Every structure is written in structure tokens, then in C-alpha cells.
Amino acid sequence: MAETVPALQTSINLPQIIAVALVGFFAIRWYLNKPAGGGTGGGPPGGQDRSRRGGQAVDLTKVEQVAAMFPQLDRRTIAWDLQSNGGNVSATTERVLGGRGLDNPPPSFQPSLPAPGTQAPAVGVSGGAGSKAGGGASAQQDLIARYGLQARIGGKGKEAVPSEEQLRRQAWSSDKAARAEGLRKRREEMVLEARRRMQERDAGA
Amino acid sequence: MNSVASKRLFQEYKHLTTDPPDGITAGPVNEDDLFVWEAMIQGPEGTPYEGGVFPAELKFPKDYPLMPPTMKFLGDIWHPNVYPNGVVCISILHPPGDDPNHYEQASERWSPIQSVEKILISVMSMIAEPNDESPANVDAARMWRERRQEFEKRVRADVRRSLGL
Numbered sequence: 001m002a003e004t005v006p007a008l009q010t011s012i013n014l015p016q017i018i019a020v021a022l023v024g025f026f027a028i029r030w031y032l033n034k035p036a037g038g039g040t041g042g043g044p045p046g047g048q049d050r051s052r053r054g055g056q057a058v059d060l061t062k063v064e065q066v067a068a069m070f071p072q073l074d075r076r077t078i079a080w081d082l083q084s085n086g087g088n089v090s091a092t093t094e095r096v097l098g099g100r101g102l103d104n105p106p107p108s109f110q111p112s113l114p115a116p117g118t119q120a121p122a123v124g125v126s127g128g129a130g131s132k133a134g135g136g137a138s139a140q141q142d143l144i145a146r147y148g149l150q151a152r153i154g155g156k157g158k159e160a161v162p163s164e165e166q167l168r169r170q171a172w173s174s175d176k177a178a179r180a181e182g183l184r185k186r187r188e189e190m191v192l193e194a195r196r197r198m199q200e201r202d203a204g205a
Numbered sequence: 206m207n208s209v210a211s212k213r214l215f216q217e218y219k220h221l222t223t224d225p226p227d228g229i230t231a232g233p234v235n236e237d238d239l240f241v242w243e244a245m246i247q248g249p250e251g252t253p254y255e256g257g258v259f260p261a262e263l264k265f266p267k268d269y270p271l272m273p274p275t276m277k278f279l280g281d282i283w284h285p286n287v288y289p290n291g292v293v294c295i296s297i298l299h300p301p302g303d304d305p306n307h308y309e310q311a312s313e314r315w316s317p318i319q320s321v322e323k324i325l326i327s328v329m330s331m332i333a334e335p336n337d338e339s340p341a342n343v344d345a346a347r348m349w350r351e352r353r354q355e356f357e358k359r360v361r362a363d364v365r366r367s368l369g370l
Contacts, residue, residue, distance in 0.1 A: 106234045107243055107262065143258060143260065143367050143369070146260070172219055180236060182222070187243070187245055194258045195369065198256050198364075198365065198370055201256070
């Protein structure tokens, strides 16, 4: 029995103490850095993870940069792509130029972007106001903005209006991307169609 | 682990795509996560909601279809049975079993034989005919009951605004 006491004492030796101290030091450092570094997003971490956390801080100057090159793109879509690739402007640019187009952001992604036309503040605005994750029912943007349809309601650019039957009956594609695209189209068409009808009614009244 | 729920949701998605009910579009926001859907419901004709399109988010529990999803409108909708934050209050979204308050029949509540399609159709008819008995939005319910014209005017204005007009 007398053996156990020294055994216990020697089980906590110097290397272990140093190791614990180091781990503790890094843990504290990581913890203290987290709130401050949250908005600036050093390096490209897992984009999905970040977006799911609702950390919607997007570098507005980068968004503006891309928007200046491609004015037809919705700023929210740009912000979404930038967020998922870790703020890489050239990657987003190449993606657009490559004809692949950008993914549609999920509805829960509502970054605090300045209204088009107003200049982004020069100083990096951290997405403080972007905490409206989940889109509460207050201070709503309209559906046109939500689905990025501004470019399609100009009145010009007569688009072929798909027939109702065509819209209603969708073939089930075996391709995931095609399905997602079909769903997006039907959604957008529903909004545009509703707007068209409302305008027709206005004109008729 | 969630294969039952995923399979079932995928089946329902397929069915809603190939044979959608009138005025309803629904599907997962991202197929990698079948437990979050976005649905769009057209405002029923002959009601002040006519002409509007109302997007909503459906969130499914991991034990779907044993337990019902939750549904939340993503835009403004002034309605006695929709909470001001958009959450929909309707019996088909309530967990199975008998209502402790004996308000609702067990058959009106969620059960695995219901479906997303039935929820959306129920919500559509709820939009058309508010249930005055258990208001989720008390102010809207009061206005609906006492000042119907003002209620309808407000709803129409919301619809126009939501379409950017």
C-alpha cells in the first residue's frame, strides 16, 4: 500500500504539466480571438459550416467589387458565393465567366447588404445587423428581392411565358441539379406570374 | 438512422414535383438536407389574399413522419392563425394524440398518414377561412372579427407590397 503514494506523485510529471499549460494557453487564446475574428474570417474555412452557423458577415467591399463587374447579378447571390468560397473574389469571378453561374442562396441567408445604388461604407462593416437569420416577419423585403428577380421585371426583355401546363407538370429528373433548377424556376415563375396578373388587373381597372 | 424520414421526404418531394396541387410549389431548399423545405402557396381566390404568393419554411423532425414538421411563413402575412413571427398554428401540425384541451379531434391532428401535400392544402384553406377559436395573432383575429373591411384592406396592401408593386 505504501507503494501507491509515490506512484501517484510521480504520475504528474513535468512534461505533462507543460503540455497541460500549453493546451490551456491555446484554448484561452482561441477563445479570446473568436469574437473579434468572427467577422473577418481568416482563410477559407468550411463554407458550409460557416453558413450554417448563420455568421453572415460578408465583406461588402468584395461584394461591391464583383457587383461592379457583373451588374446583372444579385448582390445577395454574390455574397452567398463569396461566403461559401471564403471570400475569394477571383474564384467567384471565374465561376461567373466560366458560365457555371452562381448558386441561389437559401432563403435563410439574409446578409445586411446596402440597397443597390447606395455606396457601401468604406470602412469594413461587420455584419452586425445581419443577425436577422431565419427572416423574421418584420421589416420584410419583397418577394422580388428575396428571389433576386429584379432583372426580370423590367417590362422589357419579353420572356417567353411558359404555359401553365408546362409549369405544372414537371418531369422528375434523375439529376439532382436539374431537379433543384426546376424547383427554383417554378418558384420564381410563381412570383413573376403573380406580379404579372396583378399588373394586368391594375391595367384593366 | 434517418433513412426512413429521408426516404419518405424524398418520395413526397417526387410526388409534389410530378403532380403538384394547384397553387402549391414545395421542395427541399437543398437536397443534401431533406429536412428543410421551402413551400410557396398561392393566396386562395375570392379572398383578400388572392393574387399573393406566400413562401414558407417547413422544418421536419428527425422522426418524421411520426412527428409533424413546423411551418413558418417567411414574409408578412396578416392572419388570425399565423403568429406575428410567421409560425403557422393549425391542427394538422400538432403532434398526434388527443388535445388535452379537447378542442381538436385526434383525427384533425398530425399522424403519419398525413403528408406535406395535405399540410399545404390545409394551410391554403386555413388562409381562406381563418379559425377564430384559437387565434395565434390576437390583433389580426380581433380585426378580422370586428373590422373586416380594414382587415381585408391591410391584407391586400401586404400582398401588393410583397410583389414589389
